[in-house]
Amino acid sequence: MRRAGRVAALGACMLALGACATPRVRPVAADAALLAAQAAREQALAAHATWTLRGRLGVSDARDSGSGSLEWIQAGARFRFSVHAPVTGKTWVLAGDAQHAVLEGLRERPVEGGDAASLLERELGWRVPVAELADWARGLRAAGAARITFRADGLPAAIEQDGWTVEYLDWDESRDPPLPSKVFASKGDYKVRLAIREWALQ
Numbered sequence: 001m002r003r004a005g006r007v008a009a010l011g012a013c014m015l016a017l018g019a020c021a022t023p024r025v026r027p028v029a030a031d032a033a034l035l036a037a038q039a040a041r042e043q044a045l046a047a048h049a050t051w052t053l054r055g056r057l058g059v060s061d062a063r064d065s066g067s068g069s070l071e072w073i074q075a076g077a078r079f080r081f082s083v084h085a086p087v088t089g090k091t092w093v094l095a096g097d098a099q100h101a102v103l104e105g106l107r108e109r110p111v112e113g114g115d116a117a118s119l120l121e122r123e124l125g126w127r128v129p130v131a132e133l134a135d136w137a138r139g140l141r142a143a144g145a146a147r148i149t150f151r152a153d154g155l156p157a158a159i160e161q162d163g164w165t166v167e168y169l170d171w172d173e174s175r176d177p178p179l180p181s182k183v184f185a186s187k188g189d190y191k192v193r194l195a196i197r198e199w200a201l202q
Contacts, residue, residue, distance in 0.1 A: 027149035055196035
């Protein structure tokens with residue numbers, strides 16, 4: 001089945017997540033104090049190796065798009081990434097760890113791959129950096145070099161890493177430390193949007 005057909009089979013059309021985003025704020029260049037505060041945030045959140053987020057996911061490129069409700073459960077290196085398309089009632093589940101991934105609900109039988117990102121791109125045409133997104137979704141830098149800018153309140157405004165620009169459009173500041181509630185990642189024509197309504201850290 002062609003890529004467009006595979007995405008259409010999910011009954012998903014691109015969410016207007018950007019429409020509900022709060023206005024963007026002028027970023028502040030990183031200084032030693034802001035970077036130290038970010039490092040402390042990252043250390044605090046790294047202590048929670050098991051977490052769950054629930055919300056909505058939108059993915060698009062120059063030709064296709066897909067979206068649905070999302071439940072993401074992370075337990076150390078292991079993950080379960082479940083996307084439900086309400087229009088059709090179909091749900092697919094991506095699960096595994098850094099070395100192996102299984103995608104169920106898209107074909108009659110589960111399909112497997114060496115890593116989650118490659119499997120999603122092969123089966124859906126979606127380019128989603130799953131491993132890095134696990135950090136970016138929490139407002140953290142993934143492993144490797146990264147450039148970060150901040151909002152006036154000291155929370156990250158954007159992270160640039162591995163060719164991706166990850167913008168933080170809103171935060172849940174009722175949590176300690178705060179966690180993102182709207183995340184927009186882009187790399188050329190590829191875009192990933194998260195609208196997070198619920199976090200659970202263990």
